[in-house]
Amino acid sequence: MSSAIGVDVGGTKIAAGVVDSSGLILESLKVPTPAQDPDLIVQTIADLARQLGASDSVERVGVCVAGFVDRSRSGVLFSPNLSWRGVRLREQLQEALGGEVVIENDANAAAWGEFRFGGGKEADDLLAVTVGTGVGGGLVLAGELLRGGFGVAAEIGHLGLVPGGELCGCGNRGCLEAYGSGTALVRATRFAAHKDPVAAKRLIERASGDIAAIDGPMITEQAQLGDEFAKTQLAELGAWLGLGIANIAAVVDPSLVLIGGGVSQAGELLLQPIRDSYLKALSASRHRPILDVKVAELGNDAGLVGVADLARNSIGE
Ligand SMILES: [Zn+2]
Incomplete structure (x- = not known):
């Protein structure tokens, strides 16, 4: 061996x-x-x-x-x-x-x-999305990594979703990463907690009363306890990711999407909103096969x- x-x-x-x-x-x-x-x-x-x-x-x-x-x-x-x-x-x-x-x-x-040994070993093609500080992507199509004409394919974090939107780390505005990353989740959640501290009460308590101390694991843990505010934050993140995935599906049509990175620990609390948003954004969704969205296995x-x-x-x- x-x-x-x-x-x-x-x-x-x-x-x-x-x-x-x-x-x-x-x-x-x-x-x-x-x-x-x-x-x-x-x-x-x-x-x-x-x-x-x-x-x-x-x-x-x-x-x-x-x-x-x-x-x-x-x-x-x-x-x-x-x-x-x-x-x-x-x-x-x-x-x-x-x-x-x-x-x-x-x-x-x-x-x-993931394609060789993890969540995609039964698949011929897949999109792997890593949701962390940014949003990373990798595509395997017909058993081959997609590298593109210049080697930099599948930079899905920089799909332009919102013209003139939030500033992305790449310098552009409105990229998926500016809405669908772990960083974006924390930023949006802190903002929402400021706006509605009553709804965010439990999450703010978990952060010892300091909204600026709210982090990704806190949001996930609170959502897993059934906290509606935290669940909504994950659902909004999932909605952005689902929209990005629908756009990618329009071009390369993968049959499987694997979600990795820290936020994927939220499991179905993130996956179901991704599936819902993907279906909503997918053209002619009733007349075509629907891809599978699962958590990546290799961490x-x-x-x-x-x-x-x-x-x-x-x-x-
Ligand atoms: Zn960008």
Whole structure:
């Protein structure tokens, strides 16, 4: 059974693991991302891979990053969270490790991990949506990751939904991410709590009386206790995601959508509003098959597991 190393480089932490060919993590390491020092990030990735046996017992290394990866999968065009602009990541890591390295976008890698070993292993095609600080997306169509003409396909967080709407981290206005992310959920909930503190009473109590301290897990926990105010906040988030999914379905028609990221812990409290909103926005919804919306299965490991599998499959071909 051949193992590969997967490394997931996020804005706050870098996770690395040895993954076997059935998607099982055999050994793993995690360190904070030295986000202020782009060169040190590359060094840290190489160090983690070495510690896990790269260029020794495990020859294959895959690295996924939060950012735009170019079509040739060799460089990172842009990663705001890592302060990377045009970093030749594959070349630098191959030099450091003395072997082949595969680079992938983190949301693509997560979609691939779910497709191979998680919630999508029975599907031929799927859309994976990660709802966290932002909204990440990855598409597998007919068993292949969709990368697009320039390598940056499936950036679904930046679907334009509201002309002139809320400012997005990308600099544009009205993107799905500005309405459908965990960050947007917290912002909208705090705003609604200010407007109607009576309705939000229980949630404000949970935040020790400080509306500014309300966070995502508090909203989910409160909703799970049946709190109508918190449930409404999740439902509104789900409505935005469902609208985005209907727009994507109009173009690529996936049969399955997997929702991951912290907010997915809300389960049906988020999924049902997504399904309702998707159905409402879908054209001719009574005359076509309806896609399935489920919670992703691999959690935070999806990217690491997915990119290790991509490395195992692509190197040596
Ligand atoms: Zn945007």
